[in-house]
Amino acid sequence: MKKPSKAKLIEFYSTMVRIRKVEEKLMEVFSTxxxxxxxxxxIGQEAAPVGVCAHLHATDFISTTHRGHGWAVAxxxxxxxxxxxxxxxxxxxxxxxxGSMHLADASIGIMGANGIVGGGIPIAxxxxxxxQYRKTDQVAVATFGEGATGEGAFHETLNFAAIRxxxxxxxxxxxxxxxxSPRKIHMPVESVTSRAAAYDxxxxxxxxxVLAIYEEAGKAIEKARKGDGPTLLxxxxxxxxxxxxxxxxxxxxKELVDQAMAKDCILNFENELLKKKVFSKQDVxxxxxxxxxxxxEAVNFAxxxxxxxxxxxxxxxxx
Amino acid sequence: MKxxxxxxxxxxxxxxxxxxxxxxxxxxxxxxxxxGSFGASKGLYEKFGPERIVDTPISELGxxxxxxGAASCGLRPIVxxxxxxxxxxxxxxxxxxxxxxxFMFGNQYTMPVVVRMPExxxxxxxxxxxxxxxxxxxxxxxxxxxxxATPYDVKxxxxxxxxxxxxxxxxxxxxxxxxxxxAAEAAEDVVLPLGKADVKREGSDVTVVTASRMVHxxxxxxxxxxxxxxxxxxxxxxxxxxxxxxxxxxxxxKTHRLVVAHExxxxxxxxxxxxxxxxxxxxxxxxxPIMRVGAPFAPASYSLEKFYVPSADDVAAAxxxxxxxxx
Numbered sequence: 001m002k003k004p005s006k007a008k009l010i011e012f013y014s015t016m017v018r019i020r021k022v023e024e025k026l027m028e029v030f031s032t033x034x035x036x037x038x039x040x041x042x043i044g045q046e047a048a049p050v051g052v053c054a055h056l057h058a059t060d061f062i063s064t065t066h067r068g069h070g071w072a073v074a075x076x077x078x079x080x081x082x083x084x085x086x087x088x089x090x091x092x093x094x095x096x097x098x099g100s101m102h103l104a105d106a107s108i109g110i111m112g113a114n115g116i117v118g119g120g121i122p123i124a125x126x127x128x129x130x131x132q133y134r135k136t137d138q139v140a141v142a143t144f145g146e147g148a149t150g151e152g153a154f155h156e157t158l159n160f161a162a163i164r165x166x167x168x169x170x171x172x173x174x175x176x177x178x179x180x181s182p183r184k185i186h187m188p189v190e191s192v193t194s195r196a197a198a199y200d201x202x203x204x205x206x207x208x209x210v211l212a213i214y215e216e217a218g219k220a221i222e223k224a225r226k227g228d229g230p231t232l233l234x235x236x237x238x239x240x241x242x243x244x245x246x247x248x249x250x251x252x253x254k255e256l257v258d259q260a261m262a263k264d265c266i267l268n269f270e271n272e273l274l275k276k277k278v279f280s281k282q283d284v285x286x287x288x289x290x291x292x293x294x295x296x297e298a299v300n301f302a303x304x305x306x307x308x309x310x311x312x313x314x315x316x317x318x319x
Numbered sequence: 320m321k322x323x324x325x326x327x328x329x330x331x332x333x334x335x336x337x338x339x340x341x342x343x344x345x346x347x348x349x350x351x352x353x354x355g356s357f358g359a360s361k362g363l364y365e366k367f368g369p370e371r372i373v374d375t376p377i378s379e380l381g382x383x384x385x386x387x388g389a390a391s392c393g394l395r396p397i398v399x400x401x402x403x404x405x406x407x408x409x410x411x412x413x414x415x416x417x418x419x420x421x422f423m424f425g426n427q428y429t430m431p432v433v434v435r436m437p438e439x440x441x442x443x444x445x446x447x448x449x450x451x452x453x454x455x456x457x458x459x460x461x462x463x464x465x466x467x468a469t470p471y472d473v474k475x476x477x478x479x480x481x482x483x484x485x486x487x488x489x490x491x492x493x494x495x496x497x498x499x500x501x502a503a504e505a506a507e508d509v510v511l512p513l514g515k516a517d518v519k520r521e522g523s524d525v526t527v528v529t530a531s532r533m534v535h536x537x538x539x540x541x542x543x544x545x546x547x548x549x550x551x552x553x554x555x556x557x558x559x560x561x562x563x564x565x566x567x568x569x570x571x572x573k574t575h576r577l578v579v580a581h582e583x584x585x586x587x588x589x590x591x592x593x594x595x596x597x598x599x600x601x602x603x604x605x606x607x608p609i610m611r612v613g614a615p616f617a618p619a620s621y622s623l624e625k626f627y628v629p630s631a632d633d634v635a636a637a638x639x640x641x642x643x644x645x646x
Binding site: 061063092093094096097098104105106107111112114115116119121122123124125126127128129130131133140152153156157159160163316318319 | 382421423561
């Protein structure tokens with residue numbers, strides 16, 4: 001795997017910061033009621049989408065989860081229209097019908113977030129099947145948490161993907177919590193990688209470090225593109241906040257939350273890049289200011305967009 | 320036109336559509352090497368190969384959702400579920416994903432998936448291999464639900480379903496698979512519109528609205544009743560969702576009496592929806608209460624199946640009862 005250039009490293013950092021700041025802003029506007037329904041943030045887990053999506057083209061596919069904002073941002077979703085969607089506005093990518101839990105931009109292969117745990121895994125396999133069917137070199141990435149590995153959808157898809165050598169990469173973000181339950185309640189194994197043996201599938205586990213993820217994802221994606229079949233990747237990360245925004249996490253306790261928050265994949269990467277003199281403190285400040293402006297612009301755009309007309313609630317159900 | 324069997328008509332529809340459009344493929348358990356559990360894809364594996372006739376592990380959820388993903392990328396999957404009872408394992412795929420994906424994602428792509436499955440009794444296969452669950456799917460916004468009664472209809476409706484950009488639940492009936500009758504030749508390329516009913520027998524005294532196997536039972540009842548001077552009109556819905564209100568309402572406006580007959584259990588079946596719509600919209604056309612025919616509210620019987628599934632006698636009895644009734 002080729003080492004990423006200096007410009008690439010800065011881009012990784014900027015994208016991670018963009019994900020963090022988008023979600024921090026979402027928490028803010030959610031608390032004021034501008035965003036409805038449920039909001040699930042991935043703060044603390046920004047390294048995974050950035051390390052993986054760095055290898056993907058706009059023509060490649062990802063399926064994401066209810067905690068999927070980071071993946072959409074890393075895949076390159078345009079922030080204004082994404083924010084409009086989260087605000088339920090007509091200018092959103094899904095005409096205001098999807099909100100946070102079903103965000104999609106098919107034009108760049110974001111197949112759609114899924115409100116059903118594990119639901120997107122076989123859907124991504126359908127994209128991989130299509131690439132194989134059409135003999136293209138496209139790949140699909142199914143993203144999910146370790147909680148989803150208890151679902152039949154996970155096992156059924158790994159089984160089929162291994163049999164047919166589909167060009168798919170299964171990316172599990174193991175953050176230790178399946179909604180409100182810790183790992184030991186829902187998994188008899190320490191690591192999701194143990195699950196791959198049943199499907200004779202190569203698998204690697206890695207820490208929540210963008211460069212480690214970049215390297216392993218690169219190998220798996222290259223392999224899939226060449227027609228050599230699927231890989232299961234596990235990223236051991238930590239969920240900083242609750243299952244949803246507003247979850248008081250009484251089941252978890254302050255100590256465990258503090259431990260999770262002490263591990264910051266963005267701050268670690270920032271310190272590494274400063275130490276290696278890839279950028280300076282001033283550069284960091286500049287990046288933060290730029291991202292702040294982008295996020296602010298997206299929110300302003302979303303705010304001024306109109307809601308869909310009530311008639312659009314039922315119109316166009318069938319084509 | 321040529322004589323064929325219902326099951327061959329299904330195969331021909333798939334074969335012709337696969338020849339016409341390279342995006343069409345078939346996926347399911349035993350559809351390839353084995354030619355399908357009921358033989359619906361016999362010969363297609365040899366003709367189109369394992370890339371387009373896709374054998375799967377026993378994993379209804381996995382391969383049905385995979386079809387959804389493939390459809391969102393522009394392919395046109397035909398999913399075969401071996402018995403309708405097994406579709407319960409794929410309810411997330413159909414109800415949460417396939418039915419909603421186009422609409423929920425703001426029309427970013429279409430969802431041309433056909434999910435084929437045989438329903439009903441006939442094999443004494445008992446509670447988990449005999450159910451008729453069409454009403455479940457008709458209740459989910461975004462799905463179309465088709466039920467064909469004859470070789471001609473099944474071929475033309477399956478071709479229409481494959482060409483439709485909406486997801487279609489395509490329900491066959493096991494007792495119909497061996498049924499013989501005329502069907503269109505490939506060159507004729509007959510495609511029937513979805514959402515349109517067919518008056519299978521004209522009559523003036525009572526309207527029987529029905530579908531699938533019960534079309535034949537209703538026609539048999541109509542023949543018997545004709546010898547008693549009762550003239551029954553049999554309306555074959557062919558599509559349950561969306562159903563053809565115009566044809567049904569026109570028929571009732573002529574006969575003023577309605578029986579709805581299906582093989583599914585009577586309670587909450589499609590007969591309930593049709594009865595309710597008639598009551599809401601054209602109640603004053605009715606001269607007597609509506610009668611419904613369906614299976615008893617119990618799991619399908621193994622040893623007593625012939626008494627469990629509704630028959631021509633049940634339809635005839637309901638017709639007579641509605642003729643005796645008045646308001």
